[in-house]
Amino acid sequence: MTAYKRILVFTACYNEKENVRDLIIGIKKNLPQCSILIVDDNSPDNTKEEIKELQKTNPNIHLIVREKKLGLDTAHKLGYEYALSNNFDYFITMDADLSHDPKDLINIVKYLDFSPFVIGSRYINGGKNLMKRSRLILSKYGNLLIKKLSRINCSEFTTSYRGFDIKKLKNFNLSDVKVKGYSFFMGTLFEINKKGFLIKEIPITFKDRTKGNSKIPRIEILRTIKNLIILSVKKNFTK
Ligand SMILES: Nc1nc2c(ncn2[C@@H]2O[C@H](COP(=O)(O)OP(=O)(O)OP(=O)(O)O)[C@@H](O)[C@H]2O)c(=O)[nH]1
Ligand SMILES: [Mg+2]
Structure with missing residues (x-):
């Protein structure tokens, strides 16, 4: 593993x-040298106090508290800007609900040494x-549909366990x-593909959260289908 790379592991939190x-x-156990950035949207369960406690014994944990729930997409964009302006090499994103196993961080970093973009994939x-059956079916066939319509050579579009080599992803x-x-x-993979970068999938095991509640509104499924159609039409017919 490249010891000289500056790595930022990012997660967004709402009631975690x-x-x-x-x-x-x-x-920390798997990537002791990394920095961690957490964007918490002023979680009513006071997640930030737990993080502040951990900061006392660890100087590499950075916390941004936004005033209210402003969404996962804007939290990730803020994380990317933070990584750029603080001159990190690798930006790695994951959920805070322990669905993503921190052990896979080592593999993500290993592959980032060769690929500009790495995604943890449940479907290679x-x-x-290991989701419950109804959700598994939705996720599995949803990802298959995205692959078919987008014609992007990738089997995983929706999980947020990802690594970006910021220096290589120039534009x-x-x-x-x-x-x-x-x-x-999903839109991030369309953008990576559009800019001509390769997508490297590495296998992960995804577990349903055991603590706390899911924040994903059901309406998002319909929105994703709508956005998939728009993005695919743009990609395949406006070349
Ligand atoms: N800062 C911030 N974090 C959020 C927001 N919504 C969700 N999150 C976090 O984003 C991550 C993913 O959210 P989840 O609720 O687990 O959604 P999911 O993983 O797509 O769905 P589940 O599989 O049901 O858990 C978790 O770490 C959440 O705490 C938000 O509006 N702001
Ligand atoms: Mg989750």
């Missing part, structure tokens, strides 16, 4: 008080999705991704 400590411990050989910025809400994660 029960998860954030284990997440930070897991990140070696990957697993790319997360702020270029215009689709909002949870479609933003």
Whole structure:
């Protein structure tokens, strides 16, 4: 692993008080040299106090508290800007609910040494999705549909466990991704593909959260289908 790279691991939090400590411990265990950035949207469960406690013994944890719930897409864009302006090499994103295993960080970093963009994938050989059955079906066939319509050679579009080599992704910025809400994660792959960068999938095992509640509104499924159609039409017919 390249010891000289400056790595920022990013997560967005909304009511993750029960998860954030284990997440930070897991990140530090696997990537002791990294910095961590957390964007908390003033979670009513006071997630920020838990983070401030951890900051006392760890100088590499950075916390941005926004005044209210402003969405996951804008939190990720803010994280990317932070990584750019603080001269990080690698920007790695993950959820705070322990669905993403911090052990996979090592593999993400390993592949970032060769690929500008790496995504943790549940749908390639070696990957697993341990979601409940109804959600699994939706996720599996949803991702398949995105692959078919987008004609992007990738089997995973929706999970947020990703690594960006900021220095290599020269003309790319997360702020270029215009689709909002949870479609933003799919939109990021369209943008990476449009700019001509390769997408490297590495297998991950995804677990449903065991603590706290999901924040994904059901309406997002319909929005994703709408955005998928718009993005695919733009990609395939306006060349
Ligand atoms: N800062 C911030 N974080 C958010 C917001 N919405 C969700 N998050 C965080 O984003 C991550 C993903 O949210 P989840 O609710 O787990 O959504 P999901 O993983 O797509 O859905 P589940 O599989 O049901 O958990 C978690 O770490 C949340 O705490 C938001 O509006 N602001
Ligand atoms: Mg989750």
